[in-house]
Amino acid sequence: MNASSTQSPLVIAVPSKGRLQENAFSFFARAGLPLTQSRGARDYRGTISGLSVVEVLFLSASEIARELAQGGAHFGITGEDLIRESIPDADQKLDMLTPLGFGHANVVVAVPQAWIDVRTMADLEDVASAFRLRHGRKMRVATKYINLTRRYFAEHGVTDYRIVESLGATEGAPASGAAELIVDITTTGATLAANALKVLDDGTMLKSEANLVASLAADWNETSLQAARTILARIAAEEEARTHRVVRASFARVPKSIGQRSIERFGVAVLGDQGEEIGFHVKKGLIFEVSEWLVSEGALRVSVSQADYVFTASNALIERLEARIHLS
Numbered sequence: 177m178n179a180s181s182t183q184s185p186l187v188i189a190v191p192s193k194g195r196l197q198e199n200a201f202s203f204f205a206r207a208g209l210p211l212t213q214s215r216g217a218r219d220y221r222g223t224i225s226g227l228s229v230v231e232v233l234f235l236s237a238s239e240i241a242r243e244l245a246q247g248g249a250h251f252g253i254t255g256e257d258l259i260r261e262s263i264p265d266a267d268q269k270l271d272m273l274t275p276l277g278f279g280h281a282n283v284v285v286a287v288p289q290a291w292i293d294v295r296t297m298a299d300l301e302d303v304a305s306a307f308r309l310r311h312g313r314k315m316r317v318a319t320k321y322i323n324l325t326r327r328y329f330a331e332h333g334v335t336d337y338r339i340v341e342s343l344g345a346t347e348g349a350p351a352s353g354a355a356e357l358i359v360d361i362t363t364t365g366a367t368l369a370a371n372a373l374k375v376l377d378d379g380t381m382l383k384s385e386a387n388l389v390a391s392l393a394a395d396w397n398e399t400s401l402q403a404a405r406t407i408l409a410r411i412a413a414e415e416e417a418r419t420h421r422v423v424r425a426s427f428a429r430v431p432k433s434i435g436q437r438s439i440e441r442f443g444v445a446v447l448g449d450q451g452e453e454i455g456f457h458v459k460k461g462l463i464f465e466v467s468e469w470l471v472s473e474g475a476l477r478v479s480v481s482q483a484d485y486v487f488t489a490s491n492a493l494i495e496r497l498e499a500r501i502h503l504s
Contacts (some may be wrong), residue, residue, distance in 0.1 A: 244270055
């Protein structure tokens with residue numbers, strides 16, 4: 177933890193516009209942390225209702241990555257693709273605390289569909305060498321992801337190429353003659369297909385989504401750390417409620433061993449045995465299996481409901497952040 181004589185506020189950097197901003201607002205609201213812009217959408221500073229020691233900065237996605245790397249913000253919401261591209265030593269400077277479930281996109285290597293014999297990065301290596309011999313120049317790759325491209329191509333032994341930095345619609349580069357292939361971000365692949373491009377079988381460089389990112393370079397004083405604990409507790413409570421369900425089973429008499437057996441079989445949390453009813457906290461994907469098993473064990477009735485929030489004594493997000501701060 178950095179020493180600081182002034183107990184400065186916790187700073188959270190949030191996307192300033194577009195779909196990412198909408199999703200960020202919804203995410204914080206679901207966690208009971210509503211963001212406010214006091215002077216409307218043009219205000220680039222905001223607050224979280226009820227947390228006076230938190231300051232919100234509304235920045236572009238690339239600015240968020242920069243502020244996190246420099247310690248200008250404690251938390252930020254941005255895509256992993258931007259973090260990995262702009263900060264080579266990201267894992268030393270930042271902690272990707274948790275994915276947020278939105279902003280999904282893949283950074284991919286895409287080649288013309290006409291290259292029927294090119295399916296993998298190994299094929300691309302062969303084509304690159306042949307291209308240089310035939311044309312007397314290196315194959316061109318159009319991309320905004322210069323650092324990610326260099327690292328990925330090096331990992332696959334592809335060296336006979338040069339990068340053409342793309343400032344516009346990257347997917348149009350092969351058709352316009354500006355490049356032979358591209359590295360770009362895609363969500364559905366529809367735009368690539370519309371431009372007669374295909375993704376290599378092993379050409380997905382990064383599966384990205386929006387993350388809550390913590391800066392290890394920020395001023396972590398007692399004020400900011402306590403605010404972080406409050407925020408992470410609410411985020412974890414919302415996530416736990418969203419990904420789990422409360423299952424309650426009624427019996428003529430609850431079998432003595434059913435709690436322990438349910439833990440061993442499904443990894444559930446037992447909420448309490450009241451003699452004729454027992455409750456469980458169950459992962460969403462297991463609710464049908466658990467419910468059917470309870471009926472087979474003699475349950476007369478099984479009900480499933482969703483909690484708004486689930487707070488726990490331990491919080492992996494807080495523990496992880498505190499461990500990284502003290503080690504940094």
